Amino acid sequence: MKRFAALFNAIDQSTKTTVKVAALADYFNDANDMDRLWTVALFSGRRPKRAVTTTRLREWAAEAAEIPLWLFEDSYAVVGDLAETIALVLPPNDTEDKSDLSFWINALRGLADVGELNRKTFVIDAWNRLGGTERFVFNKLITGGFRMGVSQKLMTRALSRATGKPEAELAHRLMGNWHPDDVTWHQLIEADDATADASRPYPFYLAYALEDGPGTLGDPQDWRAEWKWDGIRGQLILRDGSYFVWSRGEELMTDRFPELARAIDHIPPGTVLDGELLVWPADQDKPSSFNALQARIGRKTVPKKLLAEAPVVLHAYDMLEWQGDDLRDAPFADRRALLEQTCADLPPEAPLRLSPQHPFESWDTLASLRSTAREAHAEGLMLKRADSPYLAGRKKGDWWKWKLDPLTIDAVMIYAQAGSGRRANLFTDFTFAVWNGNELVPFTKAYSGLTDAEFRQITAWVRKNTLQRFGPVRQVTPHHVFEIAFEGIQASKRHKSGVALRFPRMARWRQDKPLAEANTLDDLNEMLRIYG
16 A cells, blocks of 8 residues: 555646656556556546445544544535545554555455444554555545546556557557456456457547637548537447447446347447447437437436337447457548448448538538538537548547537526535535526526636625525525526426526626626527527
């Protein structure tokens, strides 16, 4: 644990990528195999399940620190991080424990099989044995909130430096449904047959946002354009007679989309397709809204009624593997031609569609097409250089997303709630309303878009203008108008307003606008009619 705690300090105390990569590479060179394996697992989201509730941890920490629970809770509200709060309130401990990271992880996992009294004894004993950063890291492990500012890209770069293997190969090895319980360090990182897992996806290639238009991209003839769909980015993998569906967030979602199993009947094995998962009924010429897809996302099993009401297809726009061969180094135009050939004779019942490309002669022509994206239920356009390979992660230059400008509406802040982490002492989460006659009707929440200075300013105002408190939420005097930006709008039976927004955020604080000039519920419904 001491070695891992030192790594944590090195990463936490620097904002420089080079420093973080060097610290990780040194760690991967020095640590034992199980610690290295668990470190990779922790940084890629494969954390042990939480064995103790946060309620019990707060109670035990207050008892061990010999302070009343209310004082601990007030401290927690200010600090904003439970692991850090516990580390701060506990008495200092100068002892030095020599157990490694994997020992503590396995000990924590073993708590699931013992009673609460034994759990409490173990946790307090660990707090007595561990000091400084080691105690803080232990708290992070037990609370399950382990975040260290280490991206997958940064980790693969460090692994590449430590092992000498290419970053792209390592990124591919780390994809898929692996866990330290069923793989060794050698199998995951070093073995020659690391791609043997039939379900393993490829790292996704991600585009940068095109902020100022495509005029600086050169000759339009070098580029290909297609809709940027508003669905779930996914890979459909067909290998060894089975199919697998992976989201961009590296979540295996096969069971949620059973209709994609029919792809096995139409596409040969050894094929990997990149595309967008969309709800697209057979009798429609455009996909349903993202709201329809949300009904499918959270379900492990899908009833027949929902399968019929919200059928999902993969709108494929790239081919990454064909007949078992990795195509990612081939130019996009060649991959696309093979994809078109593969999809040319698909029957209507196939759960696949070819995402169409849009020919254009000039950037002005493309801009006109982009303006119609919402009519096609798309978010804008994707631009891909015809000769581009399929890279791993977010790379600038060859792939761009040219999204529509967001929709906006002016709304009144009526509720405020404190944030978390470094913003735990600021009000950052707000509820907004629009006018319905003389009544303000809440319709959305937003918590991003303002500067730290603006958050401090609005926090001071909230504290002086609170009307009522409902737990952590404060009702405030209706006074301030904010411009709310959002990507889409759908009808919703769960909200009093009857609408739900997609990706709402605060575009600006309209201190120049009086309360009476905020938008109305009729304005929202008109936007729903046009864009819903």
